[in-house]
Amino acid sequence: MRIAFATLGCKVNQYETENLTELFLRDGFDVVEPQEEADVYVVNSCTVTSSGDKKSRQLLRRLKKQNPAAKIALTGCFPQAFPDAAGQIPEADIITGSYNRKGLLQAVKKALATGERVIDITPHHRKEAFEEMSVRGLRGRTRAFMKIEDGCERYCSYCIIPTARGPIRSKPLEDIRTELMSLVENGYKEVVLVGINLSSYGKDLGLRLIDAVKLACSVEGLQRVRLGSLEPELLSDKDLAQMAELPHFCPQFHLSLQSGCDKTLKAMNRHYDCAEYRRIVNKIREVFQNPSITTDIMVGFPGETEEDFVESMAFAQEIGLAKTHVFAYSRREGTAAANRTDQVPKPVKEERSRRMIEATNRTRDAFLGSQIGKVEEVLLETTRDHLGYEGFTKNYTPIAVDCDDALCGSIIKVKITAVLGDRCVGVLI
Known part of the structure; x- marks a missing residue:
């Protein structure tokens, strides 16, 4: 069974999507990219602005058009804050909220088994505890x-x-x-x-x-x-x-x-x-x-x-x-x-x-x-362009450094020599 995740919004949402990814992997699902064919697509939504809701709706429509036979799940902040509005979205076969993230797995399995629409939004309450979750990392990220x-x-x-x-x-x-x-x-x-x-x-x-x-x-x-x-x-x-x-x-x-x-x-x-x-x-x-x-x-x-x-x-x-x-x-x-x-x-x-x-x-x-002239420690990313690999100093200044591929993911000392556009350029010490 193939499943794909699409995330909108903040770093907390990104973390929670990774947690859900690992949860479904442990249950035997194969995780693919949203542009690939899947049996289930999950949209982890953001509702900070009304445009965030609009993006969620557009993404749901696109995924349903991409694969009409797939089950589409809407989860996260949008349905939690506006359950009635979320429930009226025809493309959403499964709807859960930002609370009880682990419940998404059972909701998806129920929808797949019965073919029925599943809506399971657990309300927040004053004495709820922090939901237990952890990740082993974020795929494709150095930090x-x-x-x-x-x-x-x-x-x-x-x-x-x-x-x-x-x-x-x-x-x-x-x-x-x-x-x-x-x-x-x-x-x-x-x-x-x-x-x-x-x-x-x-x-x-x-x-x-x-x-x-x-x-x-x-x-x-x-x-x-x-x-x-x-x-x-x-x-x-x-x-x-x-x-x-x-x-x-x-x-x-x-x-x-x-x-x-x-x-x-x-x-x-x-x-x-x-x-x-x-x-x-x-x-x-x-x-x-x-x-x-x-x-x-x-x-x-x-x-x-x-x-x-x-x-x-x-x-x-x-x-x-x-x-x-x-x-x-x-x-x-x-x-x-x-x-x-x-x-x-x-x-x-x-x-x-x-x-x-x-x-x-x-x-x-x-x-x-x-920052020009300073010597700083840089954590190198895996992204390379004509200036070299990009990395970030401790104060999160972006630096381009021309260096060996083997240094990706390493922390190295760099002397910052210039500014080019929206980042600095440095040389390996």
Whole structure:
């Protein structure tokens, strides 16, 4: 029996797809690529934006057209948040949510055995535990992602994720250690700890994120520990000081900004202001050597005026971000912001996106330029082009290095000599 997986959305979704892949492999399924012929296709969905739902629908239609006889499964955040809408999609023969991932296997087997449509979406509840799952690695990737937290209780006014993902749940420390040791045994030198609200790790266990970071950095053979996206105000000065003392910790901080305007941050129900964000960034740069700050910025939030936007853009330039994901606000049914009457017109959002991208590209160029002349350790990927193999430094600067094929997957010392486009170029030391 052949099965194919297609993943939309975040690194947590990618991790969960790998977990599902291994689950089906153990049950005797053969895993193939989505473009190949299969008996079952699984779409692991994202519902952060309405365009995410649209992508899921389009993918389901394409897969059904590609192989009408196959069973098509829709799983993940979209059906969990909007079960009625998901249930009305005719191409979906099997529908499960983001909770009880392991239940997908039985749902698929039932649909194959009976030919019936199967809908099994388990509701989240306040006292649910972290769902036990692990992976041996991510196929085709030099670094592994490891999910250590699920759920969010922040209730930002634009975000449906608390509905889609439920309350905060954390992976126990011993389970983290066991999985990390397995990843090291499978040859991984770098692991990225990820979660839906990673900064809240441990809230349900009487622990904190720093506990997981310290444990990960103590695992023998693991040479790099990196963090996924973080809520900035949940990083204390003490946490940062302890992280700075860990040799294997990577000083790249993806601090979710969303807006550089205090008025907009308050309307978004974010839990910090620009002054606090600035203080945290300054503290990171004080205690770490050559760190990078990356972020997400939304433009066109309801009520955002031209003055608010200019203020946000100026703040982003002041911070000197190493890389920024800029995106326009998307109205999300079921959130407080969707009900506001002061929605920003689409052409205005598109124009602001262009300007914000131009501004943050300049800070990106400045950051890359500041790396010239430095000698850094680079984890080489398996992707090669005319400049050589690409790799990443501890602060996640992309470097192209001309070197021997045998060094792929290795950590090597490189002197950064130039900037070319959106990456640096270096020579092997």
